[in-house]
Amino acid sequence: MKPLVGFIISFFFCLHFSVAQQFTLNGTVRDASSGETLIGASVKVKEFPSTGISANAYGFYSLSLNPGDYTLLVSFVGYEAQEKVVHLSQDLRIDLALQPMNQLATVEVSAVSSREQLESPQMGVNKINIKEVNNVPVLFGERDVLKTIQLLPGVLSAGEGSSGFFVRGGTVDQNLVLLDEAMVYNASHLLGFFSTFNSDAIKDVDLYKGSMPAQYGGRLASVLDVRMLDGNNQEFHFDGGIGLIASRLKVEGPLKKNKGSFMISGRRTYADLFLKASSDTSINKSKLYFYDLNLKANYQLNPNNTLYLSGYFGKDVLGYASDFGFDWGNATGTLRWNHVFTHKLFANTSLIYSDFKYNVNVFSDNNDFKITSRIQNLNLKQDYYYFAGNNSNVRFGLNVMRQEISPAGIDASEESDVNSLKIENRQGLDLAAYVSHEWKPLPKLNLNYGLRLSTFLLLGPGDFYTYDADGDVAYTKTYGKGELVEHYMNLEPRLAVNYLLTTNSSVKASYNRNTQNLHQLTNTTAALPTDAWVLSSNNIKPQIADQGALGYYRNFIENNYEFSAELYYKTMQHQIDYKNGADLQANEHVESDLVYGAGKAYGLELYVKKKTGRLNGWLSYTLSRSKRKFDAINNGKWFAARQDRIHDVALVGIYQLSDRWSFSGTFVYNTGNAVTFPSGKYSIGGKSTWYYTERNGYRMPDYHRLDLGATLASKPGRKYQSSWTFSIYNVYNKRNAYLIDFRENEHDANVTEAYQVALFGIIPSVTWNFKF
Incomplete structure (x- = not known):
């Protein structure tokens, strides 16, 4: 310290x-x-x-x-x-x-301004303007922040319809997702088809995929910082929409004009209502829906003190008749106090709570049981902004966070043939202190450098195990409540440099180190709600990533066009994978099934955007590789990570035909995911068994899709506004592979055939939106 x-x-x-x-x-x-x-x-x-x-x-x-x-x-x-x-x-x-402009004819997914992109030292930063996200056509016509960021360079979709995303070769759990400073552990609904972020309730979204500022920590790949609307403190407003899949409603207004306001926004799907119309008893008793609720209020006590209180509550419920039930959800709460000490010193104090849990219920003859898992954290943050001068600003602060994981255990009835299994909770304490300085020593030179000190403490109570090379328990030690089991301390330097070559071009360079003490264990391409989470321990060391980047930026034609090119190289230590045949769920000794190794990711990101005029949009291209190396996998040789995609292209176009009509389209193309397929098969006792060789040595087919959208708005100037949004997902009905599996030919067991499962074909949708 x-x-x-x-x-x-x-x-x-x-x-x-x-x-x-x-x-x-x-x-x-x-x-x-x-x-x-x-x-x-x-x-x-x-x-x-x-x-x-x-x-x-x-x-x-x-x-x-x-x-x-x-x-x-x-x-x-x-x-x-x-x-x-x-x-x-x-x-x-x-x-x-x-004053807001009367007509917004552009979609901005960029830095705050054209000059900001050129002059700021931060690299790999994108700011999404929520007011224009609804122009981008998406699945089922639902406006979605996470689907929009997947159209940016360096950000890859985790799969068809999924809201999960990979950033610069990282995994889904290596993204820090924040909603009003609270952690969101699984930012998706309906297994990834929708994100947890209702765009009606969101004010600002920042994505950091390069040089993360020192105030952020705890993840390796990126930070997605989402902030909710405060609410209108001038007058009451009602917004909403009715679509084929979901409906939503937002209410906002003043608690006291110019002093305080509130915002309440809710959303719910209603596929379960259609299920009830079925004559099949097993279907009409099934459940399939999600809901989410965003709440926020603020009040200005005086010019120097303002209080904010916000919360998010979301839940998914899936169930088949009386045989199976599955639900999961997030709950967050943030209490903030903004205080102005002096004309130069601003402070924010936040008390933050996050809770993610899931329940699985199985009801069948002699096999009734329930699986429950939960992650909770309580976080106290103290941040300071010191405006030392027009060319010199300092941020510093402290962060104390307590985390507790309740691993997935099995709770079975006395009559069940399934055995109950209780797995001990794990508790950890994250401590961090940081300082950063943005400084412009010369008219053409701008720096942002800082240091973050992170400390992780693993605490009792519980039994903690040490494993031998075969994965067997070699040593067990019992710790009491609050006793220190293991601790790790890491220094994380951050540096970003910007140099103006001309009035319209600049070069940037950055380096940053990040560490991560919360790890998700998954053997699927996209993160699922049931994936296990573990803390760093006596067996699991913190993941560490070092990333360097170099970029060139240029504006054209009076800053109406923007171009950027960024190169990056990232090395990763203490990466986690699993042994072949590992059981990642309801396993008291899951750490014995893990292996540890190294990773690297590198790539080139190109981005060009037209920001003004009737026709605007952007083109992004990413050329990248992401690889891993484990002594126990693939004979210790480097292999492609699941999220390794060599080429990724996204084209977005928006045309404002008139004050009422606008049209949009997106085209995406990417190389197929790396995947492990069997290389052959052999027979044991008359039963065929697949033979696997190289981990992730094959590729899924390339993916491509075209989406189109159109919006008809009511006449401008009216107090009551409405619009109709029409969209077509996958216009040319490309049957992109969601899954490829292998089976024996039903007529000849010696013949093996592959079969493909496609998730979506062409999907039209329509949504009616209103505001008054």
Whole structure:
């Protein structure tokens, strides 16, 4: 801890002498019509074009200037720019408000502004504007943030219809998914066909796939930071939609005008209602639905103190008659306190709770049993923003998180032939401290460097095992409640550098190290709700990733076109896989079935986007490899990871025909997943057994699909607004392979044949949306 404390002290010592004899202008930037804070809004000084700042994650900005008269230029994507004249003779607080544009004809999936992309040192960052996500056609017509980010370079879909995603060669569990700072462990509904994020309730989404800022930690591949709407503090509004699969409704309004607001948004599918119409008893008693509920409220106690309370509750229920039942869901809660200490120092204190659990119930003759698993964490975060100067900002903070995992055990009735199995809970404590400094020492040079110190403590009570080379228990030690079983400490340096080559082009370089102490065990391509989770232990070491990246960025034709190219190389330590024949569920000794090795991922990401005009959109291309190496697998040779795809292409186009009609289309293509197929078969006792050789030595067929969409909106200017959204998923009905398996020919057992299962063909959908 001493090096980190010294690092922070040296920051403030240098910064104190660099900005003397200036006054500070600060405040909050909001949407004038709703009171929503505008995250990342740009506040610049007209007289000094290179002087400016972006509002932080809570809409707060701070500028230090010499005494005098200035014109502020305030802007944000989708809003009318504003100029404001100020006379600065003392420290001032000026809150700013921007009016939304009447017609948004563009879809922005980019940095905050065209200049921000060029000048910011951060690499591999994408900001998704939720207001325009509904222009992208998706499965069943449901607007989906996670499906949209899969159209970006470096982000790969986990499979047909799945909301899971891979980033730069990482696995699904190596993505940190946050909703109002709370962890979401399985961000999907209906086994991946929908995401947990109801777009009606979302304000801002940031995806970090490259140089993660030091305030984020705990995952190797990426951070998806999702923030909910605060609610309209000016007037009441109702939004919703009715589709073929699901319906949704949002209500928002002021608790007290200009002081506080609330937002409630709910969504539910109703496939189960159609099942009840069946004459088949086993079907009409079945269950198939999900629901989610987003809640948020805030209240400004005074100009320097604001409280926020938000929560998310979602659940999926699947069941077949009275024989089988399966449900899972997330629950999160976040209590935040924003406090302005001085014109330069802003703080946020958060108390966060996350809960993910699933239940499996099986009811059959003499085999009744229940499987339950749960992950809970309670997290206290303290973050500070110090606006040292217009070219120097510091972030620092602390994080204490307690995690508890209840592994999947079996609870069987006394009459059941299935044996009950109780597996002990595991508890861990994550401690972290960080500091980062964004500094612009020269007009063309911008740096963001920092350090994160992470410590993990595995705590009792319980029996903890050490295994020999054959996977047998070699040693058992019992620990009492709160006793320290194992601990790990890691320093995670972060560095990002940006250099402006010209007014329209720049180069960037970055390096970052990340560690991960929560691990998902899966033998499927996409993460399932029933996948087991384990903490780092005396057997499992923290995963570590080191990533370096180099990029070139250029804007064309008055910043209307944007191009970027990024190269990255990532090495990974202590990667986890499983032995052949491993049992990952309801296994007290699951750690004995795990193997540990190394990983590497590298690639090139190209991205070009047209941002304005009637026709806009983007083209992304990723050339990448992701490989793993384990002594116990594939004879110790490198092999392709399941998420290894060599080529991935996404083309998105949106055409605004008129004020009422807009059309859109997406085309995707990617190389098939790496997969393990049998290389032959042999017979034992007259029964054929498949023979496997190389792990992931084969490929699924290449995947490609075209989706089209159209939206008809009501006449603009009316207080009551509605629209019809029409979409066609998989227009040319490509039967993409979801699964390929092998079987013996029913007429000749010596002949082996492969068969393919396709999940979706062409799917039309229609949704009616309303707002008043």
